[in-house]
Amino acid sequence: MSKLVLVRHGESLWNKLNIFTGWVDVPLSERGVKEALEAGELLKDYKFDVIFTSELVRAIQTVMLIMSKNSSGVPRIIHDEGRMKKWGEVYGEHGKNYIPVYKAWQLNERYYGKLQGWNKNYAREVYGEEQVLLWRRSYDIAPPGGESLKDTAERTIPYFRGKIIPELEKGKNVLVSAHGNSLRSIVMHIEGLTKEQVLKLNIPTGVPLIYEYREGKLERIGYLTRKGFDTDLHID
Template structure:
């Protein structure tokens, strides 16, 4: 039985400032770093065989901070193209003592288009509170120049099926470090949530969400806290 560990990146500097972030490459805040390290302590003794992250630094930071506490091996980013792919091959005695980390834009946060960089309260003043709420809480309505949650799901779910599920089928434990909306779409697929349910799904930052994979099925274990598992899905 293999395990799937989903983790939403810790608080970013723009989360802290209440800004629409999307694909803007913003690092973690001090609190976000603490959240990632705390998750790493919880997962310290867990065997992790492979890591997937988005292309955005806040998700990469979170994955690396988690793995800095883990005993499975040294995380190593696998470059898929160019000289880094060829020059990054490990030939020495530690060739097997590392955990591969794969980055993909398919796991990026929802792209917020022309809202990116706007304070959320300022955006309400410009576009109207009802319109901003519609963009944020509708399944298939996108902000200007951006993606809807449906658009996000159309890139995350195929990647999940084609790249992540095969690793689970091999019996490997997988860590996925990504974002609120990219993970919501993956959880929607796993849990078979309706469009209405996924819009109410709230995935907390820096808290591992654990699934067990067996015989082609994923079963939720729950969110992992220092006191144990929270088995609810946080649909508010």
């Protein structure tokens, strides 16, 4: 039996400023750093064998801060090409107690296209409340030049099936650090949510969502909080 832990990155500087972020690569806010460290405290006794993260710095920061509290091993980013692959090779035996960290663009946040960099309130003034709500909360309607949640799912779910599930099948415990929409699409797949249900799913920042993998199926344990496990997905 293995465990899958999903964590949405802590608050970013643009989350704090209420700005559409998408693929713009901005770091965590001070609050986001605290959220990641609190998640690390909650997960400090969990043993992880492999880590997956998006390519965006806020997700990478989150997972590294989590692992700063964990004794499983040193997280090491695996580079697949270029000089970093060659020169980042480990030769000494003392450096081989590490946990591989795989970065994947497929786990990136939903691409918000021409909304990226816009304050959400200003976007409502320009396009109207109803139109912005439609872009943000419909399943298959994309913002100008961007992705819908359906588009996001079409890259996240194949990656999840092809890269993450095989690690669970090997009995490995997996930590995934990603984003609100990329994780919503993965949870939709795991839980068998309808298009209507996933639109009401809001995954909180910095709160680990834990599953057990047994007999080919993922079973939800729940969100890990200071008070214990919250088993409700909170689909409003």
